[in-house]
Amino acid sequence: MDGTAPLFRMEGISKRYGGVRALEKAELTVTAGSIHAILGENGAGKSTLIKIMAGVVAPDEGRMTLDGSEVTFASPAAANQSGIVCIFQELSLIPELSVADNIVISNPPKRFGMIDRKAQRKIAEEALARAGASDIHPRALVKDLPLSRRQMVEIAKALARKPRILILDEATSALTAADVARVFEVLKRLRSEGLALLYISHRMNEIAELADHCTVFRNGRNVASYPAGSKSDNEVVELMIGREYSHIFPPKPASAPAAATVLEARNLSWADRLDNISLSVRAGEVVGLGGLDGQGQRELLLAFFGVLRGLRGEVLIDGRPVSIASPTAASHGRIGMALIPEDRKTEGLMLPMTVRENLSFAALDRLSKAGIIDRAAEQRLIDDMVGLLAIKTAGLDIPVGALSGGNQQKVVIAKWLMRQPRIILLNDPTRGIDVGTKQELYQLMRKLADAGAAILFYSTDYDELIGCCDRVLVLYDGAVKRELVGAGLTEHALIASALNIHGDDVRIGQGEHA
Amino acid sequence: MSETTHGGIMGGIAGRMPKFIRRADPAVLTAFACIVVLLLLGSLYSRNFLSPEYLLQQLKVASFLGVIATGMMLVILLGQIDLSVPWAVAAGAMMACAAAAYGSVGVALAIPFGVLCGVAIGIVNGIGVAYLRIPSMIITLATNAVAQGLMVVYTGGFSPQDSATAAMRYLATGFTIPGVPNAVIIWALIGAAMVFALTRTSFGRAVYGIGNRERAAYLSGIDTRRVVMIAFAVSGGLSAFGGVLLAGYASKAAQSMGDAYLLPSIAAVVLGGTSILGGRGSYLGTVAGVILITLLQSILSVMQMPEAGRQIIYGVVIVAMLLLYGRAPASR
Numbered sequence: 001m002d003g004t005a006p007l008f009r010m011e012g013i014s015k016r017y018g019g020v021r022a023l024e025k026a027e028l029t030v031t032a033g034s035i036h037a038i039l040g041e042n043g044a045g046k047s048t049l050i051k052i053m054a055g056v057v058a059p060d061e062g063r064m065t066l067d068g069s070e071v072t073f074a075s076p077a078a079a080n081q082s083g084i085v086c087i088f089q090e091l092s093l094i095p096e097l098s099v100a101d102n103i104v105i106s107n108p109p110k111r112f113g114m115i116d117r118k119a120q121r122k123i124a125e126e127a128l129a130r131a132g133a134s135d136i137h138p139r140a141l142v143k144d145l146p147l148s149r150r151q152m153v154e155i156a157k158a159l160a161r162k163p164r165i166l167i168l169d170e171a172t173s174a175l176t177a178a179d180v181a182r183v184f185e186v187l188k189r190l191r192s193e194g195l196a197l198l199y200i201s202h203r204m205n206e207i208a209e210l211a212d213h214c215t216v217f218r219n220g221r222n223v224a225s226y227p228a229g230s231k232s233d234n235e236v237v238e239l240m241i242g243r244e245y246s247h248i249f250p251p252k253p254a255s256a257p258a259a260a261t262v263l264e265a266r267n268l269s270w271a272d273r274l275d276n277i278s279l280s281v282r283a284g285e286v287v288g289l290g291g292l293d294g295q296g297q298r299e300l301l302l303a304f305f306g307v308l309r310g311l312r313g314e315v316l317i318d319g320r321p322v323s324i325a326s327p328t329a330a331s332h333g334r335i336g337m338a339l340i341p342e343d344r345k346t347e348g349l350m351l352p353m354t355v356r357e358n359l360s361f362a363a364l365d366r367l368s369k370a371g372i373i374d375r376a377a378e379q380r381l382i383d384d385m386v387g388l389l390a391i392k393t394a395g396l397d398i399p400v401g402a403l404s405g406g407n408q409q410k411v412v413i414a415k416w417l418m419r420q421p422r423i424i425l426l427n428d429p430t431r432g433i434d435v436g437t438k439q440e441l442y443q444l445m446r447k448l449a450d451a452g453a454a455i456l457f458y459s460t461d462y463d464e465l466i467g468c469c470d471r472v473l474v475l476y477d478g479a480v481k482r483e484l485v486g487a488g489l490t491e492h493a494l495i496a497s498a499l500n501i502h503g504d505d506v507r508i509g510q511g512e513h514a
Numbered sequence: 515m516s517e518t519t520h521g522g523i524m525g526g527i528a529g530r531m532p533k534f535i536r537r538a539d540p541a542v543l544t545a546f547a548c549i550v551v552l553l554l555l556g557s558l559y560s561r562n563f564l565s566p567e568y569l570l571q572q573l574k575v576a577s578f579l580g581v582i583a584t585g586m587m588l589v590i591l592l593g594q595i596d597l598s599v600p601w602a603v604a605a606g607a608m609m610a611c612a613a614a615a616y617g618s619v620g621v622a623l624a625i626p627f628g629v630l631c632g633v634a635i636g637i638v639n640g641i642g643v644a645y646l647r648i649p650s651m652i653i654t655l656a657t658n659a660v661a662q663g664l665m666v667v668y669t670g671g672f673s674p675q676d677s678a679t680a681a682m683r684y685l686a687t688g689f690t691i692p693g694v695p696n697a698v699i700i701w702a703l704i705g706a707a708m709v710f711a712l713t714r715t716s717f718g719r720a721v722y723g724i725g726n727r728e729r730a731a732y733l734s735g736i737d738t739r740r741v742v743m744i745a746f747a748v749s750g751g752l753s754a755f756g757g758v759l760l761a762g763y764a765s766k767a768a769q770s771m772g773d774a775y776l777l778p779s780i781a782a783v784v785l786g787g788t789s790i791l792g793g794r795g796s797y798l799g800t801v802a803g804v805i806l807i808t809l810l811q812s813i814l815s816v817m818q819m820p821e822a823g824r825q826i827i828y829g830v831v832i833v834a835m836l837l838l839y840g841r842a843p844a845s846r
Contacts, residue, residue, distance in 0.1 A: 212669070326737070327735045339733060350727045351727070352793065357723075364720070
């Protein structure tokens with residue numbers, strides 16, 4: 001870049017979570033006075049990288065230098081101290097406090113040991129002005145502000161800490177178009193003031209407008225680094241996608257099965273997260289849910305499973321309208337639904353309990369007579385499942401928390417298969433597990449579908465959706481925006497519709513591969 | 515958990531220790547070790563301390579607390595707490611004695627009526643916690659106050675004049691098997707039933723599951739609200755049954771007779787290694803905790819420690835035990 005020495009440098013950074021490699025020998029160089037965009041698919045290692053930069057997690061190996069001298073951050077506060085401030089995707093504001101309180105929350109100005117409200121207000125006003133949001137009153141309560149204004153407060157809060165490097169992780173995803181334009185002005189001004197900005201976004205057009213320099217991550221490595229504008233969108237998408245997984249998916253059935261519709265939704269809406277969703281899944285079919293993270297896919301699965309209150313619209317099972325009031329109602333009896341939840345550690349498993357207890361937990365009613373567990377029947381079914389899914393465990397009476405991530409996920413799936421469900425909802429089941437186990441799960445999913453199960457499968461991994469699904473419904477802002485079938489189911493189409501733009505408009509596709 | 519499945523079945527009868535030592539929870543072992551230390555300390559103070567009569571007497575006294583702590587343990591395993599114990603105990607005792615005043619039918623129904631009053635208190639707690647989502651600490655404290663008020667209205671604030679039925683006295687003080695007080699047999703039966711419920715039934719699995727991670731249990735299709743409701747009802751019923759036994763022991767009910775059982779019942783459960791956050795603990799531990807608390811009380815009273823001193827020592831012992839075991843989170 002323009003000859004200046006790098007402000008911050010990361011070299012050979014690796015990080016593992018259990019058996020999963022999140023980052024492998026990653027490199028990053030940040031220069032003052034520039035905006036550096038980081039691109040990559042979900043799970044490519046971007047978040048881990050910035051968490052390491054911001055002191056949230058410690059790297060397993062590698063070194064970081066700031067102004068040429070080596071640094072380590074024991075905590076986010078230490079990183080802040082060195083001038084690295086991060087704005088995370090999730091808001092970190094306390095709704096019941098005022099804007100000014102929130103802005104100075106980590107280090108309020110004090111006078112005689114008490115918070116100096118005057119000074120606090122002055123700091124807040126300055127920070128808000130710098131963030132281009134001087135129309136927000138410092139004494140307003142955060143809970144009274146709309147989401148896009150809160151995001152501006154979040155940026156002001158970061159600026160009040162006097163950063164030298166400012167990291168924005170999907171910081172614009174909640175903003176309206178007008179706010180995005182204002183944020184961009186602010187970011188460009190900050191760049192001219194000599195700050196280094198690290199910008200993470202899924203929105204290609206934002207990156208094209210803003211970035212000076214881009215780095216692409218894939219599978220925990222930085223695969224390319226180039227000055228912005230030197231590569232076409234096509235090339236960038238190719239870099240992001242990679243091609244390693246394509247051979248691990250089982251073959252799909254040649255033609256769409258003509259079986260009966262098992263699960264159907266008509267005009268399903270919930271709060272402001274689900275918007276008039278209609279869909280149907282036939283027996284033997286794997287239907288994918290695509291789109292960016294957090295567009296209502298999780299809520300949709302929870303809605304089917306009877307978790308959400310105040311659902312509007314209709315759910316039909318086997319063509320008949322049903323009202324599913326709880327997971328108990330969803331999983332028991334005629335409906336026979338199973339949900340593999342998003343977070344196996346808090347929603348799928350009771351980690352301190354044994355493998356045996358976890359495996360039979362969802363099927364206790366089937367394994368017991370008059371409330372008393374039939375241990376022989378339990379053992380038989382557990383043995384079947386451990387064999388079927390090849391769960392690797394040192395025994396059935398060890399805590400399930402001692403298993404590897406992939407085997408934990410197998411336990412979650414096995415515990416539902418013990419009920420022989422007819423409808424299987426999967427909420428991003430392959431997140432954080434190794435490629436080998438992923439492959440086994442893909443095979444299993446196809447096997448279950450072939451045996452007649454109706455499967456609704458949400459994944460943040462586009463390759464998976466393409467490799468496993470007969471159809472993919474792409475959600476955007478709580479609504480189904482597009483349905484992709486057969487040859488139309490490509491990465492390019494998925495990404496384009498996930499961003500809610502037509503593939504031709506941004507020309508990120510280079511024609512279909514077929 | 516594994517020690518409950520393997521060693522728990524005999525836990526109700528205060529167990530033979532060496533058999534489970536290899537598998538047992540360190541907290542349970544520590545509690546039993548403390549019992550031994552207390553007995554040794556006591557025997558230094560007085561020769562009678564190790565005599566069979568004295569030990570049997572202690573076991574009998576312990577069984578009242580044991581019955582009450584059984585219900586408390588169930589609630590604590592869920593990660594909740596039942597603070598309505600004092601007046602559930604008193605209500606059970608008073609209502610059983612009151613029923614006895616209504617002729618022979620009243621006498622016959624005295625015990626079930628007393629227990630049902632406790633179950634009713636427990637159901638109110640259960641509805642509050644499971645369906646209205648009120649923190650158990652608040653709702654059980656409130657029902658305790660309401661139960662107290664109702665009892666005061668009923669008795670006019672004086673000690674009730676009704677006396678316990680013969681059946682109540684027989685359960686609390688009689689002997690069916692020579693040498694073994696009935697109260698101890700009752701505790702053993704209730705304990706065995708609880709061990710069975712916790713280890714062999716789907717209800718027990720659900721209790722541990724909810725205590726470890728309610729969300730995961732709910733998403734597994736468990737009717738978590740029903741389980742919580744039943745647990746509180748059982749706790750209320752057992753507290754009242756403890757009250758019925760106490761009334762039989764003292765021949766009549768008394769105001770605030772249950773006050774002395776709230777802290778000890780919680781302490782017994784926690785000292786026995788049950789996590790105060792729920793999800794982890796074995797009944798054998800609760801047995802050890804109950805005996806430990808009873809011996810501690812006995813020694814303090816033999817040493818003529820005033821009530822205030824006893825309360826201070828309980829509190830300190832509970833805090834010390836919590837520091838030792840309670841800080842390991844229920845799950846990571």
